[in-house]
Amino acid sequence: MPDQNNRNTIIFVVCAFLILMIYQFAVIEPANKKRAEAARQQAPAGATLAKPGAPLAAPVVTREAAVAAAPRVPIATPSVKGSLSLRGARIDDLFLTQYREKLDSPAPVELLRPEGTRYAQFTEIGWTGANVPGLPNANTVWTLASGSTLAPGQPVTLTYTNGQGLTFTRVISVDDKFMFTVTDTVANRGPVPITLAPYGSVQRQGVPATLGRNSVVHEGGIGWLKERRNLKYGKWQKDGSSPSYASTGGWIGMTDHYWLTAMIPAQNEQIEGQYRLTKVGSTNLLDANFIGQPRTIAPGTQVSATTRVFAGAKAAPVLESYQDKLGVAHLDEAIDWGMLWFLTRPIHTFLSFIHGHVGNMGVAILLLTVVVRLVFFPLANKQYESMTKMKKVQPAMEELRKKFKDDPQKQQQELLALYQREKVNPLAGCLPIFLQIPVFFALFKVLTVSLDMRHAPFIGYIRDLSAPDPTTVFNLFGLIPWDPGTMPMIGSLFAYGTPPGFLHIGALPILYGITTWLTTAMNPPAPDPIQQRIFQLMPLIFTFIMAQFAIGLLVYYTWSNILTALQQYVIMRRFKVDNPIDQLIGKITGKSKAVG
Template sequence: MRDDNTRNTIIFFVCAALLLLVYQVFVIDPQSRRQAEERARQAPAAATASAAGPAAPAVPQAVTRDAAVTASPRVPIATPYLKGSLSLRGARIDDLYLLMHRQTLAKDSPPVELFRPEGTQYAWFADTGWTGANVPGLPGPQTVWTLAEGSTLAPGQPVTLTYSNGQGLTFTRIIAVDDKYMFTVTDTVANTSGQPVTLAPYGSVQRQGVPPTAGRNGVVHEGGMGWLEKRRPLKYAKWQKDGSSPTYTAQGGWIGITDHYWLAAMIPAQNQQIQGQYRLTRAPGVNVLDANFVGQAQAIAPGRQITISTHVFAGAKNAPILRDYQDKLKAAHLDEAIDWGMLWFLTRPVYDFLSWLYGHVGNFGVAILILTVVVRLIFFPLANKQYEAMTKMKKVQPAMTELREKYKNDPQKQQQELLALYQKEKVNPLAGCLPIFLQIPVFFALFKVLQLAIDMRHAPFVGYIKDLSAPDPTTIFNLFGLIPWDPGTLPMIGSLFAYGTPPGFLHIGVLPILYGFTTWLTTSMNPPAPDPIQQRIFQLMPILFTFILAQFAIGLLVYYTWSNILTVAQQYVIMRRFKVDNPIDQIIRRLQGKPKEAG
């Protein structure tokens, strides 16, 4: 039968998607993380570096962060958005905190750490310099530069560093920073050696080991990211598994490393041709990930000098800030550092509208509620047709069941009678399908937006919801928030919440339960499937979705739960109008002690 085949097809695709999602969340992701950690622990000796790029790093034994910072002379960095220091050894930007973002919700929480010096665990830093074949005395990681001018790197207060190699080459580096996240490194090489030399500029963002928390979000890209003629993403796991990438040739562009919310990127002069690469160097006990570019080699005649400028972005992936830099520097697609996804044409405007709402209402949770209402209003006519069609199907369900039973041994006659019933009652079994398919792209776009929106990080909503980007903090193991303890610290079950096991497997809080209940209401208002097994599948789906979504950010659950409530209200009004019994009225009658069939 036509309607049965359609329903079976939908059920097949829904179940297949659910099985794939469950398998990805509970099997593939934990297994990939464990394998990545094992590879990092057992990494062999360092591999050979690309001849075109900067020298391969040599990773020293890990030391504490404080020890690494005090081991070299430094210049303080102080801006409204950043604090840290610049190392005179290597002239690197390797000590950086983001003042606008805290590590936790605690009032005394330190700011988010972005960069940390080489030699520490999970070192992350930006490096610029010169490379050249058979040119001795080029400054490198161990070169100590001289602070020639300035004392603190701040907006409007650049610092000047110098170094002479004693063989006729003098290097001058002027580093400036703006009031947000952009550094400008201007390098000059003066040749007084009496012999021509050929040098090429390079820039590198290097990460020595990847923290276990990086790359865990399967929805938002984390790893290598750049725009070299086109978008060039490379996930952490693939990078460490497959090794160095090919070399990409481009005019300008940018290349770097990104986490969920943070980005470090090199932006060369946009008028120069470069070669970019994601390089992997295996050192004892650690994988070194290096996103670098090498510019065109330039000959410097005796008595002449050359100057090259490179911009270094180090900060939060805030879309308006990235777009502002993109326009000012003419850096193509810099805002592509934000993973807009395949549905970027929907994700971008939805993200911008949500940010606009947040800027006006001042509460990100309220902005999510308003966005949900706006989306529902846009799709109201389509949704109304969908719910009306489903309500009509539910209304004729008893007659359909009777016909199926009456003509169960004569499928052809059964089909004829069903078609006659559809014509008589003006019911189209497929009328509810098209609106669903039209809404799916928007559904996924909203899902993506609420995963990547940095404004949702540490954003409070109401009551116990203090961070919309974190899972619901309540759970049955703390009596839904009444007992102030972390289930991960509990004996016997603590290991179930540890890293490497299915996240959120037992973490079912207040809002996930409310989401599950409202999802059950929406499915209960739909016409039942003709097959008992299909009915059981639809009954179990709200439970399955509850367990799956419980591990996601609570901001997502705010959206889905509120969307369910609006759906239930719309369906309830339509069902009352068509005089079709619905689960809400059934619940009310049961609470009142009335019979189920009562009208």
């Protein structure tokens, strides 16, 4: 029958989702924890030689020791601070001053760290050529020819002479955001021509276990080489080096959730880009690199190549400005807009517009939810009217099912006749649901990738909309100074007093569960007792599932549930159908509230 088919479809989708989530928590999460523990016990191996552009493994030293081991040029801009190493002429010491590493710490986000440290990440630019001796490499110490601090409007010039007829000059400048511009010049003072090609790479020596686990946002190799080229950290380390991608211009690099480090060649340069894996002992050395076209330098002449380095936050307006002003192809594709990009992009733009006017990301989410509900109001009205009519005729349907339980064909004929008399279409509620599903996923994506969510406060105890609800029911949301880890039997499940993800039920997840139950209770009951039990358990199950997501998502879904319940309530009152809100009011007041 139509109504049963509709419910069976919904049940199938819900069960499939639940199976995936159970697999995630029961299989994938334990495996990730084992890998994380193994990663913590690993240490990079000793040094090895590599071809130009490939990473070198080095002994593990402290960050301070690595920075002090080479002469440096300070970097100071309104957005970043750090230093440029004269050994290798690398950008390898960089902090993002406008973003904090942790909510309760003033320490800025660390983006790049020198080779030799644990999980080193840095950039390298240079020249490569076959049988050309004396090319500068990672150990070459450059001379600071001019400038003292790399800052906006204050470039620095580095020089190196290899003693074999080649002089290298490197001019590095930086803007007030996250873009470095490196112009390399090679002068041939020797007696024979040489052929060199420019290259650039972003290198990472070992990947922290916390990276690459996000199934919603891409983390790993990323670039635009004729098209978007992604390689997740996990797949990269498992499958090894990628093929080479030919492109004219474009860019290539590595990304985490909110941060990007990318090499940007001249946009008219013919390049070959690649994600490379080099294994040194138990350490995976990752390298996102490009090689440009060879240049033949005759004696007494020189050639130049300009490469830009983006090292900073994936703020959409900043990426779009570089894309427009510098002509960097598709740089805003560094943000993982997903398959529904045609929805996520405008929704993100509109959310940012609201945020810019109200100044509070939580309030912006509430207002965005209202706008989305208004857009879908006509469709939702038809959906809720259909469901309300179905609930109104439910008693009559149950009577027909009992009366003709031994004659399914007659039962279906009588039900169809009932639908016609009451002008009920059991399938009328399906189309609005299917039309809203893409927007549902697009909003989920937007609230996950948005940099504005990170460390964004809302009200009260909600200080970071990008993090899960910090409260927990096990200590009455912080009211009781008690360590849940001391609980008999299950105390061993807690680490440092914090319950594991599937038990971390805070205040907002509970409110989300209540509002989800309310909207579910307003729907017509399923004809089958097993189906009824599944729908009754869904709010509880989804409460545990959603509790682990960012609280900003819960703000959206809870507020959306409240608006949905209000819209359903008005319609049910109009059609004089009993509803859980009136029933609850009746129990509280001791009176039965009429629906007329």
